[in-house]
Amino acid sequence: MGLSLSKHSMERVIAKAKEHGVGICSIRNSNHFGIAGYYAEMAARQDMIGVAMTNTAALGVPTFAREAAFGTNPIAFAVPGLEGKMFSLDMATTTVTRGKIEVSAREGKTLSPGWAVGTDGLVAGDPVKLLEDMLFKRGGGLLPLGGEGESMSGYKGYGLAVMVDILTALTSGGVFGGAVMDSEITAARVCHFFMALRIDLFRDPGEFKQDISRMLDELTALKPAEGAERVYYAGLKEQEAEKRCETAGVPLTDEVWKTLKETAEGLSLPVPAPRL
Amino acid sequence: MGLSLSKHSMERVIAKAKEHGVGICSIRNSNHFGIAGYYAEMAARQDMIGVAMTNTAALGVPTFAREAAFGTNPIAFAVPGLEGKMFSLDMATTTVTRGKIEVSAREGKTLSPGWAVGTDGLVAGDPVKLLEDMLFKRGGGLLPLGGEGESMSGYKGYGLAVMVDILTALTSGGVFGGAVMDSEITAARVCHFFMALRIDLFRDPGEFKQDISRMLDELTALKPAEGAERVYYAGLKEQEAEKRCETAGVPLTDEVWKTLKETAEGLSLPVPAPRL
Helix, strand or coil, rough: CCCHHHHHHHHHHHHHHHHHHHEEEEEEECCCCCCCCHHHHHHHCCCEEEEEEEECCCEECCEECCCCCEEECEEEEECCCCCCCCCEEEEEECCCHHHHHHHHHHCCCCCCCCECCCCCCCEECHHHHHHHHHCCCCCCEEEECCCCCCCHHHHHHHHHHHHHHHHHCCCCCCHHHHHHHCCCCCCCCCEEEEEEEEEEHCCCCCHHHHHHHHHHHHHHHEEEEECCCCCCCCCCHHHHHHHHHHHHCCCCCCCHHHHHHHHHCCCCCCCCCCCC | CCHHHHHHHHHHHHHHHHHEEEEEEEEECCCCCCCHHHHHHHHHCCCEEEEECCCCCCCCCCCCCCCCCCCCCCCEEEEECCCCCCCEEEEEEEECHHHHHHHHHHHHCCCCCCCECCCCCEECHHHHHHHHHHHHCCEEEECCCCCCCCCHHHHHHHHHHHHHHHHHHHHHHHCCCHHHHCCCCCCCCCEEEEEEEEEEHHCCCHHHHHHHHHHHHHHHHCCEECCCCCCCCCCHHHHHHHHHHHHHHCCCCHHHHHHHHHHHHHHHCCCCCCCC
């Protein structure tokens, strides 16, 4: 259970940081750990710099290659500002995740050029064919952040994805690269990396948080581009959505609600009335 | 002198890691520190994970904004493989650096769409106008890795650039964001971050390096995309160029050679004969 293991590990990493200034661990043979940013934010809420990463099943194709050799390998990084403000980056190192390809397939749309390549290693347009090629491991897959080839610097996203593989799997002696995949008898056996770093070893945490708040305020105060409404910083959209959910409830699709309801009934748990 | 200060700092960080497992420092009010990867590789050559970052003069425009609020803010990360092999990532978090815009201006080329925005915050094509707008701080500038808006995930490069600003300047109490710039009386007063992390605290360094070598071999053995020659990993091109220079000499433009010669003569130093 990646979720339970990861929460426990981040708690230990934070405890170690409290005692020694910094806490770091990596984990092998785990399972899907949920939201990377959740663990990084645990540290940020205790006046620490929080980092969380995981490797994932190989879906990403290196620059100039035609087959997958790394996952969407997310990086999460969080630091606190004043009064609950937080800079919280949580990003896949591929341009998009498989979810976006699936949405394009459902909506019958052509893929954007920087998202994926087909079995020939060139930009893929058809999401249905791509998903099939990926499923049957015929080649092709997601592009690293920066897209195809070198013109938009796709090798940088590729480099970041490999960095995540190194910090998670190579430090822990786990499975890496193209070998990370689900099989009929095992999950992908993914590896994680967690770090917490005490801010007070650098400077007064109050002053640090004041500067973070000033930085974030400066970013959102920037004049938007022609046609754009606002300038965000990492985590702001999610934080605003969280606040909306706290008052208005969590929006669920009919399908998700049905699954939750059936699961609850199967376990003889009370099902709350949905707000419609 | 950012170069001298940074070498000294990385040496101390490595010494601290030797004693305590991990060494970390950040520096404010510095100056251009040269090649970020140089410092990360210092740690990698001592069986450590090396990290180096710096913020730089604000040239990068946040997603949906129209003025610069962060620098090209490079991230360097290096780990050793066997027999001198090394994974060495050294990347600006903007899609390209100003140098590429200058080259396009000299060659009379139109800019690629993911590289920069003009004073309206929309994609810029004319490199001469862009450089002038940037010089006179009229707005516009370089795009973060991932390009304009959200379709290619430019907010991820933007997030990484801010992360570098936080680790370098916010931890050290230095200058950050749009305020990082050269003036008539000061340099940009940039800030750095260095980290070294001992591999033997995770696992046997010999086994780690063996796995790194295997990973890098697997990456270069991937079948290239249609029309591509080879698959690289971060640092490989530079390592091959270094080897070529060691035997064939370092190629210099006439202009650089002239400057070096004049500097040497001005200091009454002997000038070696160039290989032509």
